[in-house]
Amino acid sequence: MTIDAIVVGGGINGLTAAATLARAGVAVRVYEQAATVGGGCRSAELTDDGLLHDVCASVVPLTVASPFFSELGLENLGVELVWPEVQFAHPVDAVRAAIVRRSVEDTAASLGKDAGAYRAMVEQFLPRIDYLVDFVTGPLLRWPGDVATAVRFGSRAVLSADLLARRFSTEEAKAIIGGCAAHSTARPRAAATGGFAIFLALLAHSAGWPFVVGGTQRITDGLADYIRANGGEIVTGHAVSRLEELPAARAVLLDVMPAALLRMAGDHLPAAYRWQLGRWKHAPGVCKVDFSLSEPVPWLNKELALAGTLHLGGTAADIARAEDACNNGLHPDRPFVLAAQATLFDQTRAPGGGHTLWTYCHVPNGSTVDMSERIIAEVERYAPAFRDVIRRTHVRTSADYQQYNPNFVGGDITGGAPTLLQTAVRPALTFPPYRTPLKGVYLCSAATPPGAGVHGMSGHRAALSALHHEFGKRPTSKQSAGNSSAT
Ligand SMILES: Cc1cc2nc3c(=O)[nH]c(=O)nc-3n(C[C@H](O)[C@H](O)[C@H](O)COP(=O)(O)OP(=O)(O)OC[C@H]3O[C@@H](n4cnc5c(N)ncnc54)[C@H](O)[C@@H]3O)c2cc1C
Secondary structure (H helix, E strand, O other), X not given: OOOOEEEEOOOHHHHHHHHHHHHOOOOEEEEEOOOOXXXXXXXXXXXXXXXXXXXXXXXXXXXXXXXXXXXXXXXXXXXXXXXXXXXXXXXXXXXXXXXXXXXXXXXXXXXXXXXXXHHHHHHOOHHHHHHHHHHHOOOOOOOXXXXXXXXXXXXXHOOOHXXXXXXXXXXXXXXXXXXXXXXXXXXXXOOOHHHHHHHHHHXXXXXXXXXXXXXXXXXXXXXXXXXXXXXXXXXXXXXXXXXXXXXXXXXXXXXXXXXXXXXXXXXXXXXXXXXXXXXXXXXXXXXXXXXXXXXXXXXXXXXXXXXXXXXXXXXXXXXXXXXXXXXXXXXXXXXXXXXXXXXHOOXXXXXXXXXXXXXXEEEOOOOOOOOHHHHHHHHHHHOOOHHHHEEEEEEEXXXXXXXXXXXXXXXXXXXXOOOHHHHHOOXXXXXXXXXXXXXOEEEOOOOOOOOOOOOOHHHHHHHHHHHHHXXXXXXXXXXXXXXXXXX
């Protein structure tokens, strides 16, 4: 086969890049170092035989919102989604919890005197959610199109979560902000953490926070089938160390982190670009604990059993302390824990019965500490009989994650620390950001805009850029999901 383009790395972004190229008629080959494609989008029997766990990503609001997947149609990849009744919940003590449903009205009604402030925060943006998704899933340094909406959203998004939470008086409403912002791994006092919070809350009321029936790996498996059906080739078990090893091709797209690009091609890159890549900072890591359970978690507050995702760790102030600790290189006694209970909504993952609980907490980058006892203690605050239903646990520390996937540097799952600078300039000041100074070489990983998550937009936009600059193909509306002005 004559190869026109090569993709290194078969994560969600490498695969969306390859799918975009293959659909445009480009002969593409993907090299993946692991035995299977998927990267952070894989599912496996981590505990009991037959019980399926999501190894990394599990909750997929960004897949639903993604312009790439909307245009391609998830159903065309054989992907089916299931939405919980409650998109996410955040207990602030053993009985009280913020309960976020698809309906803004129902969510606001549960927030007492913060109902009006919550509605004001989300309702002004929901009518323009498609525009906002398109804008924030691309490079932020570009002409925004709808200037009025961009300025209105930007003026709130640039706030810290801490400042944004001060608009509310109930612990529940503050927790919605603190919990959503904490996904970013940044300190809640950091600029732009408010933007993460508003955007994730908006997704709860638009795309929702669903699971993939049968595990998130169905998305990457579906993409792999799509690439092959469009003439592409996938080679697994093949790690690429240097660009010189690759067969000749007009374009090379790299689903790798900046430090890996330096190792692969550093001596060929201009000094100014090398310097920028060398300054790329990574975020705290995660320690993930997967549980197999004999029964669902016995929550004291029964509404928590309706939620797909839970934010645990106490009030917004408690979570701020935990996130500060991780950013200071400390392991918090009471960590911020993200939990998901997929089998309550997708029984195909547990054909033999039983349940899973997917959890992870933030820890310092590179940590080797097993946080399972601290995670169990946090769940027990809201479900004192939790330990009685645990059958088995599977633990992966931050150091293990880097071993599992070299893109998770020190266990950082966000593709780089989400500072204001690194959010705006990912990973270096080039236009478009996917293009490197090397002719035909592109970066397409989560270290490029828009960053982490199962949306595939880094790969898709990098591929559009390559189609334009290397193949002289202006993407048609069929090939170009979303605003392609930044390619
Ligand atoms: C524990 C955890 C929980 C998460 N939860 C969620 C969630 O619920 N929702 C969500 O949206 N996101 C979540 N994420 C984040 C999401 O998984 C990532 O943002 C996403 O997978 C990034 O995709 P990517 O293609 O950029 O990189 P990756 O998925 O990391 O894929 C990169 C691929 O490239 C391969 N590779 C790297 N270097 C080489 C090389 N030199 N040669 C060949 N192959 C190479 C790797 O093996 C890997 O398969 C989570 C991540 C983790 C780890």
